Amino acid sequence: MPFRIILKRLVVTLGVAIGVSVVPTAVQAAGSDTPTRIVVGFAAGGALDIFARTLAEKLRVSLNTPVVVENRPGASARLALDTVRRSAADGKTILISPAPPFTIFPLTYKQLPYDPDKDLVPVAYLADVPLVASTGANQPYRTMQEYLAWVKRQPSKGGVGLVTLGGTIHFGVLTLGKEIGVPLLPTAYRGAVMMLTDEIGGTLPLGIDAVGGQMELYRAGKIRFLGVTGTKRTSLLPDVPTLAESGAPGFESASGWYSAFVAAGTPAETVGRLEKAMLEAIRTPDVRDKMAALGMEMNGQSGAALRKMIQAQRAQWKPVVEASGFTASD
Template identity: 75%
Template sequence: MHNRFSWPKLATALAAAVAVVAAGVPAAAGAASADTPTRIVIGFAPGGALDVFARTVAEKLRVSLGETILVENRPGASARLALESVKRAAPDGKTILISPAPPFTIFPLTYKRLPYDPDKDLVPVAYLADVPLVASASVSQPYKTMPEYIAWVKRNPASTGFGLVTLGGTVHFGVLTLRKAIDVPLTPTAYRGAAMMLTDEIGGTLPIGVDAIGGQMELHRAGKIRFLGVTGTKRSALLPDVPTLQEAGVPGFDMASGWYSAFVPAGTPAATVARLEKALLDAVKEPDVRARMAALGMEMAGQPGAQARKTIQAQRAQWKPIVEASGFTADD
């Protein structure tokens, strides 16, 4: 007697066998379980302004996405360690970098080698916040405006110190631009932190300095320092009565403001990026987020990832000839 195959029965048996095998195979690489926590990675220690911002955003995302959101602090190498860790993460939407501008705008110009490609290894998801900076001086100084300061420093060429907290950053190259424009050998003077810079300002040993608004507001309210001008192309909502440096006829600082944007690893599906973009933009539009961050010197921007990419390219293009002319290279 010959055995006869029943194709319907064979198909059923094969399907069952495949199901048994598949049950023992882990999910494909790059996929993530629905209950896998989403990590927001930042390159700074707990307690700072970016840490507070990231945790505030995380609270909003927990509600809007219905997921567990963790904030992971990976300080070191001027936020590059955080960037590298996100670059290596699975492109599944479960790892988000919130970064300041320099790793994407200035570092590609000042470092001979970077362990990442700022245009290929990460995808901009959303431009979240602006961090305007302000030029300040002691109230005991004889100048009350930037034009008055420039006239004063031309008369006092031995007092050319210009305070900042990071060499090789946008303020540094803004000072170099201003130095060339007014033909005065201004000296970028780097401090370990804003507190030390402001101490020298108030003490009269530093004629002027530039740093984030948030770190200077209390001294301004206390009548210790005077605000002379803000960076950027428009006045800050935090200091509406203070002109921009550009308005005051001071070149070099129109793209010197800081910002924070969100990124995910390259290869993250477009639908996942769009989902995160919406959640992040919704978060920074919340009135309580805006109010809390304003107290730390941030203005919520809420622009899509495409705008973040355009901003990065525009700022890098502006700074490139200035950095190249300076001959400055970073080495840490």
């Protein structure tokens, strides 16, 4: 398949939608006249948007109410968070958020307009988004161990591509560099397509991004996968070892995730009802299979477990962020 066509498909997979005005999609159903809103911080067409709309179809039936998906892109998903925290505490407005606003942003921003522990209530941990380290197929190393040996011999070539500075991959790269004694440099790209183009062209030795956005190039033999983030192998790539398995520590808590939240003050009974409905939805085979094609693994944990995980991940990253001296700004 021509490289140009592969990249075109990759753009679609990543849901690159710039300057698109999105009208929420209502799901018609019997029940309450007031629809439940699922708010996401990204434009329509991306993986999270598709996930939210798939979930909305399930909730329409289980909650017996209309459900709409409202796209509020901007400020790295913080606009969506702000919409939900200001909403009525009745469970009718649900945020589906990635990890950073709750785990990393409280460490990297000097001041946030919200309190991640007080302004929202965790409802359910829904999905994992595994990330994978990749390299161009023409590079001399075929495994992460070989890459580490190579970069130790050529420390001036320690650039590692990523699409966002100030995220877990950024700090994972710094951790790994410290462990192996090589000043690895997190190198930000404006998008995964640009990063992968440089990998294939041989100008970027290593890049790390979501599995879903790299699969077509991997299947086409344009890139190699060297290791996945997390503490265990992903079912999406069962033959690819974790980075930790391959001697590259620092990425055990670097995988992305999507979870649900509602405004503080929402009655516990309402939160419990939403938790039950959402966990039932993501455990259905059709949701699991559809999201696997987009690089997600359905997880399914309670709101209480989600709260504990957020605290644990924040505590883990705090000394790394502080040692880096990195601060975020818009």
